[in-house]
Amino acid sequence: MxxxxxxxxxxxxxxxxxxxxxxxxxxxxxxxxxxxxxxxxxxxxxxxxxxxxxxxxxxxxxxxxxxxxxxxxxxxxxxxxxxxxxxxxxxxxxxxxxxxxxxxxxxxxxxxxxxxxxxxxxxxxxxxxxxxxxxxxxxxxxxxxxxxxxxxxxxxxxxxxxxxxxxxxxxxGEHEQAAAILYSAAVNHPLREGLIAGLMRALFHTGRQSDALEWFHRTRRLLNEELGVDPGERLRGAYEDILRAEAAGGGRTGAARPAGGARGTGGASGGTPSSGASSGGTPSGGSRSGASGDGRSATGSGARPVDGTAQAPVQESAGSDEARGDAGAAGTDGTRQGAPAGGRGGSGSGRAGAPPRLLPRPPARFLGREDQLAALTNVLTDGTTGESPLAVVAGPAGVGKTACAVQWAHLYAGSFPDGQLFADLRGFGEGDEAPPAEILGDFLLALGTPPERVPSSAQAASALFRSLVAERRLLVVLDNARSSAQVRPLLPGGPHCATVVTSRSRLDGLVATDCARPVGIQTLGHEEGAALLGAMLGPDRVAEDPAAARELVDLCDGLPLALRAAAAQLTARPRWRLARLAAALRDERRRLALLSAEDTGIAAALRMSVARLSADDARLLSALATSADGHLNASLAAALAGYDPERTQDGLDRLTEMHLVDEEATDVYTISTLTQLFARDERGEGGEGDTGGTGDGS
CATH class of the missing domain: 1.10.10.10 (Winged helix-like DNA-binding domain superfamily/Winged helix DNA-binding domain)
Known part of the structure; x- marks a missing residue:
């Protein structure tokens, strides 16, 4: 018995x-x-x-x-x-x-x-x-x-x-088995730090260094958001050990690194989602592989590498030792990429091995965006100014900013043999934005600085960071920034470094003080949106009902994040035709809910934008949502909101800067249908004038 x-x-x-x-x-x-x-x-x-x-x-x-x-x-x-x-x-x-x-x-x-x-x-x-x-x-x-x-x-x-x-x-030494055992338990118990620390070490030893770092950042966010605490000693110890070993050329030995193994912050190996969808279908930190651009080419590369040589495919550039530029691999300038080129990068950093490779994995099924990729190439490879180039990729929530920046970074990783750094600044997330001292500490550890030599103040850490990278060829990707002030301490100063920043705000301050060059990302047209649906669902399923595909693009406002959520609905319902989902989305009461996939969706992305508005600007957005067709001028906006003309114009300017409203021509403003639906829902839930967040509207 x-x-x-x-x-x-x-x-x-x-x-x-x-x-x-x-x-x-x-x-x-x-x-x-x-x-x-x-x-x-x-x-x-x-x-x-x-x-x-x-x-x-x-x-x-x-x-x-x-x-x-x-x-x-x-x-x-x-x-x-x-x-x-x-x-x-x-x-x-x-x-x-x-x-x-x-x-x-x-x-x-x-x-x-x-x-x-x-x-x-x-x-x-x-x-x-x-x-x-x-x-x-x-x-x-x-x-x-x-x-x-x-x-x-x-x-x-x-x-x-x-x-x-x-x-x-x-x-x-059976690290693959260890990772497989720990993974399921970690997914079901995301706040158990000892479990996450064990999984991080196992992933690192299988060559998935960035997957391991992703788990740390995801767990750190959850601890902060749900418990209001920082990572404990075990979790922080595992993170610091991995960064030191990565900088020293550690990790998996005797085998090539798995393709696509480089990941940043947010999600997990095996498709575990991270919290917060930030830029165009990829969560903050770029962990979700479903981020996309538009629908014109499967390679997404409309520009040539900096030195004119052939570049490895995107998946290889993140995966194999040769393409990643690890120890023993030749860089584009003829140096060995496992050590600082031309003797650069000593400077007391303690760095003795391979340069840091902290990029998230390349976005899956990235399509098109040739113009934006070419613009990034023009900005970030301009050596005529003698300055460190800086690009700001800006656009509305869900349009694909992170995907575009990460795609370019992988395509041109070989042009930055001294490493690629990546950080999610959490500017539009549910928790607090990342303080510069935290990001700088991570960067310094990745560059080989001993933990005891990492300054506690942001000012000192920023100075040390600039000193260490002054002569290096380094790429820095700063994702999901809220403001220019958050970005400035993180900028490298060396002329061989380049920086890409993504944000829902235009970050005009960086343009004014740091000569940043803006690279705008727009929504997709019918052809591009249908191509994205075809990449997600298979071309045959889209080809059998092209009119419904066009309607889905319209109902999703051409946003890749919304289109991917729609594709997820159809993937879960293989018997549905596209027309059936389009009919369901016509019901404005259900549209935002249907355009969500588990922990991501257009409503969640818009909520993070609205949460950063001042109460006045949030009320103005709510008033604009009552416009019949989404087209209006400043006078009509003032009448809808009950504001005086000057106050209305200032508010419209701030909403335009945040890409919640578009200014199509002088005094001609538009608000997208999905933004209207979201603002109306917020108005209905919280009452008129109760939709504002705590931000200052900048």
Whole structure:
């Protein structure tokens, strides 16, 4: 006879499972099994079975359940196994050999395993222990706090065993197995720092350095947003170890790095999403591989590499050792890219190995944007000024800014042999924006600076950063910036460095003070949008209904993020024709909800933009949303908002800078349909004039 707590509550004898009856009877048995060979007072059973005030006949109910359990166990031959359910006054005792309980056997196996001292023996022991689990612990019991606490305690023991198994595989050099084991647990328990730290180390040792760093940044954001705390010692230690090893040329040895293995912040290996969709279908940090441009070419490269040589395909440029420019690979200037070219980069940094490669993975199915890629090439490879070039990729939420910047960075990574740095500035996320000191600390560690030499102040860290990179050929990608002031301390000063910034704001301050060159990203036309749908769904599915494809592009306002969300809806419903989704999207009450995919969507992206507005500007946007066709001038806007002309014009200028409103011509403003729908929803939920965030509207 065997008793199961690690999953549904059950009792089996031979190959048969005994019928235990309703949830309260199973709960009585579970509580007795959690305290085997110990008397359990009747009052404790009553308190555990009823979350609210127990009924007057509760004692009789419990006694009846105990009586039926005793009869069921007897029918299953309990006596032959040395099992007895006895009554001791007003308490009960389940007497049995404890090895008959799966939770007890689990604990014994885990205690025997020594993952560090004897990993070869620990692996089979821990696998056997985890194999006893058949689902969430105590399934089938009542939902009261005592049972929830007991189930949580058992789950904690399971996760500890998972971590131990990961360490055992790691000690044996079986890092792929360790990553596979830890990944599922990390997805389901994203705030468990020890688990994430183990996964980061396993990913790093399999050559997925940037995947590992992505997990750190994603977990850091979650800790800040949900608990208001910073990463603990284990998580921060794993992060710093990886950065130091990466700078020293560490990581996976004896095998090529996997294609597409370079990732930045936000999502996880295997497609785990990160929070916050920022620029055109890729979450802040670029982790979602679904970011896209428009629909004209599958390569997305409309410009030639800087030195005129043939460039490796995008996936290779992020994956193989040769294309990534790791130690021993030749750079575009003839130097070996595993060390600073021409003796650059010493400067007391402690850097002794391969340069940092912190770019996110290249965006999947990136299409077109040749004009924008060519514009970035013109800006970032202009050596005539003797200055460090700076480009600002700006556009509305969901238009594909991050995808375009990351695509260009991968295409031209070979032109920056001393490394590529990437940071999500979190300017339009649910939590606080990233402080410059935090980003500079990450950059300095990636460049090989010992942790104890990283300055605590942003000013000192910025000065050290500029000193270290002054003579290097380095690319810096700063994603999702809120303001020019946030960006300035992060800019390298050397003439061989280049910087790309993405933002929903135009960042006019950088244009004024740092000679930044703007690169605008526009929405997609019908042909381009249909091509994106074809890349996501397959060309045949789009070709069978081209009129519906055009309508979907219109209903999505030509935004890649919205089109990708629509494609996700159709992918989940393979029998749907495009016309069926188009018909559903015509209902304006449902459109924003349908254009969402799990943790990303156009409503979430717009919410982050509106949250950064002042209360006055948010009320103005809400008033503009009541326009019949989305076209208006300053006079009509003033009438709708009830503002004076000067106040209205200032507000329109700020909304235009944030790409929430477009100025098509002098005093001709438009607001997109999706923005109108979102602003109307916010107005309906919060009441008129209650849609503003806490930003200053800049």
């Amino acid at each position: 065997e008793f199961s707590l690690l999953g549904p509550i059950s009792v089996t004898t031979g190959s048969a499972e005994l019928s235990l009856g309703p949830a309260k009877r199973r709960s009585v048995l579970a509580l007795l099994l959690l305290q085997p060979n110990t008397t359990v007072p009747l009052e404790q059973l009553i308190d555990s079975l009823w979350e609210d005030e127990p009924p007057e006949h509760a004692r009789t109910v419990v006694q009846g359940h105990v009586s039926r359990l005793r009869a069921t166990l007897a029918e299953g031959g309990a006596e032959a196994y040395g099992i007895e359910l006895a009554t001791h006054g007003s308490a009960y005792l389940l007497r049995l050999p404890e090895e008959l309980i799966d939770a007890h056997r689990f604990g014994e196996l885990v205690a025997l395993a020594r993952p560090e001292a004897a990993p070869a023996d620990a692996v089979p022991l821990l696998r056997e222990a985890l194999g006893l689990w058949r689902g969430p612990a105590l399934t089938g019991t009542v939902t009261s706090p005592p049972f929830a606490a007991a189930a949580h305690a058992l789950e904690e023991r399971r996760l500890t065993a998972v971590e131990a198994l990961g360490r055992a595989h790691g000690a044996l």
